[in-house]
Amino acid sequence: MSGLDLLVLFGTLGLIVGYGVYKTLGTNSMQDYLLAGNSMKWGTIGLSVMATQASAITFISTPGQAYESGMAFVQNYFGLPIALVIVAFVFIPIYYRLKVYTAYEYLESRFDKKTRLLGAFLFLIQRGLAAGITIYAPAIILSTILGWDLVYTVLLVGLLVIIYTVSGGTKAVSITQKQQMGVILFGMVVAFGFIVYYLSPFVSFTEALHVAGNLDKLNAVDFSFDIEKRYTVWSGVLGGLFLALSYFGTDQSQVQRYLGGKNTAESKMGLMFNAVMKIPMQFFILLTGAMLYVFYIFYPSPVHFNERSVEELHVVAPEQTDQLLSKHEALHIKRREAVLSFVQTDMETPQGQIGIEEMKESTEALEQNRQDMRELISAHDASMKTKDSDYVFLTFILNYLPEGLIGLLIAVIFSAAMSSTSGELNALASTTTVDFYKNIVNPKATDRQYVRVSKLLTALWGCLAIGFAFMAHQSENLIEMVNILGSLFYGNILGIFLVAFFVKFVKGTAVFWAAIASQLLILALFQFTEIGYLWFNLIGCAGVIGVSVLIQLFRKGE
Structure with a gap:
């Protein structure tokens, strides 16, 4: 990278981090630190929700996914708009009415303490591992650009995120995510424009689409009923619905984004923004990958992108x-x-x-x-690592974009990494503080003590996430790895909440044991079958609901 690129890169990141820290100085109450003082408007909520989900993995790995396998991955998101409508009009009013800090507080009021702790524990496992993957993605970039050992780049990225997440809590995360999403969207449009520009001497945009289509890179929709296929319309609408419903409705990294809204109307509008924008955004990123495939037909392509x-x-x-x-x-x-x-x-x-x-x-x-x-x-x-799809977009950025824009695009990927990881660390710390420390260890501490503990836990979770990042080296494709990891746990967590909302006669003990049984079933199916992972969300959710009802009926019979 040139000096100009490094200036743009570190200047952009420095301004974003500095702005977030400055705007949140003196945050000492739990209400401010964990819920941003309930001051967020719908635009900030909408961009924050989108940025938490759209990690660096989205912008590194998704174009590579389309390059490798076509655009079928977009079907993952077909159930998302329906899920967001349900979350907006079912989950949000309940959370606001109970004035909770975390989604899992509701489970104790509806069931009992052990069910609350189980829900929180499942979230901590899944999100803690996922945070490691989101740190690993940008570390690949630094390692490739600077020639540093991956150990040092993982540490650098992790520590940078920990600093400003600890300093300002939820408000720092939400404020900086708004700036980061602006940089991200601008950078992706610029990259796409350059791809089309470079192709223009050889083929028009329409001709490029014809080439990509005939080489099976635009196969965005598959109506197959084969459950072993990873991406079909049915797995996207059904499995994707349950994945999104659990992610946006019960995952604290998302719940915390909209619980910081001024009121339920602002929170609902923030989610509706995502319901409208998420699929087009993913489609555009995948289309960028498909166009990259055509680009590398006319320009020298590496035999292996790593x-x-x-x-x-x-x-x-x-x-x-x-x-x-x-x-x-x-x-x-x-x-x-x-x-x-x-x-x-x-x-x-x-x-x-x-x-x-x-x-x-x-x-x-x-x-x-x-x-x-x-x-x-x-x-x-x-x-x-022999799978090289995570390096496809990065290779294009480094070799074909002009000076200055390379720094901007790398800043895009780092911004996405920081926004997503900070949201995850913030949620992990909030859940550990509220559901474990306040609930069990020290229920009578002051607000200032809880904020201090939350900051300490943010740093500790950051260190654990850095440790998990070194495990991500074994994954074939990072964007798939994140979705697989979520699908192993989200269905069960969602099942617990749906029983809580709608199956009123089921009590805590029944749903507790049903969730454990269902979780073991999902892990067994993942290990010993070839079922497409999106179906685990539906199976896990249905398992918790069905088994909890049976257990409750059996206990009632006794």
Whole structure:
């Protein structure tokens, strides 16, 4: 990176962090620190909710997901608008009426203490692990750009987030997230514009879409009923609905964003903003990845986007590496010629169909060569990450954007990382303080003591998240890893809340044991079956509801 890029990068991040700390100096009450003094308006809530969900993983990994597998991932979000409407008109009024700091306080008033602690404990496990992944994503960037060891970049990113999250609590998180989302959205539009600009000497935007479509990169909708497929309309509408319902309705990292609203109307409007904007935003990011695939047809593409892995492989197996590199270059030229021939013919004619087949054949050969490179890397060092989709967008940014904009785009990814991770750490600390420390350890402490404990716990959770970040190295694709992790726990947590809201005759003991049984079932299904992970949200939720009803009826019979 040039000096200008570093200036833009650290200048943007410094201004955002400094602004958040400055605006929240002197925050000493629990109401201010955990709920931002109930002062947030719907615009801040809406952007804060979006920024907490849209981590650096979204902007690093999602374009790579589309590059690798097409746009089917967008189906993950098809149930989200319905879920947000339900949360806005069912969950929010209940939380406001009870004046809770965390969602899990409600579970004690409805059931008992052990059910509240179970719900909070499941959240802490899931969100603590997820926070590690969101720290790991931008650490990859720093490691790639600066050539630093990943250990140091993980520590740097983690400590930066801890500093301003500890300093200002929920208000600092929400205020800075509004600025961060502005930088993020502007940066993504700029990147997309440059991709289209670079393609213009070869193909028009419409022709680029035709190429991507014929190479199966625009396959955004799949009506298959195969439950082993990860992404279909049905898994998105049903599994995605339960995932989003649990995430936005029971995950403290989101609940805390809208509980800081001035009133229920502001909180509802903030969620409706996300209901309207989230799918278009994800579609646009995935489309950016699909266009990147077309871009790398006309411009030199690495045989493996994690170029450090190739460099290390070249040291131990130079002859085999050179063979694959030479073959990749020849296949790249062949595919480029096939695609240029395709766009110059009428697709409806026999010649056009031949062009499509040639384009697909050359693409398959190229992808097979890329797979051979992955297998060679793995054969020489099984610990090296062979999945390179997380490096696709980053490679484009570093190699093809002008000075200054590189710094801005890297700032975009860091902003997303900080906004999401800060929201997670803030929620983890709030839940630990309110549901465990205040509830069990020291119920009679002063507000100032609770704020001090919450700040200490924020720092401790930050350190744990840094530790979890080192485990993320084993994941194939970060955006999938986050959703898989959520799906293992969210269905169960949602089931507990839905029983609390709607199945009034079920008591705490029944739902407590049902949640444990259902959680064990989900972990077993994940380990021993090939069921698409989105279905775990539906299965977990249905399991808690069904088993708790049966247990309660059995206990009533006794």
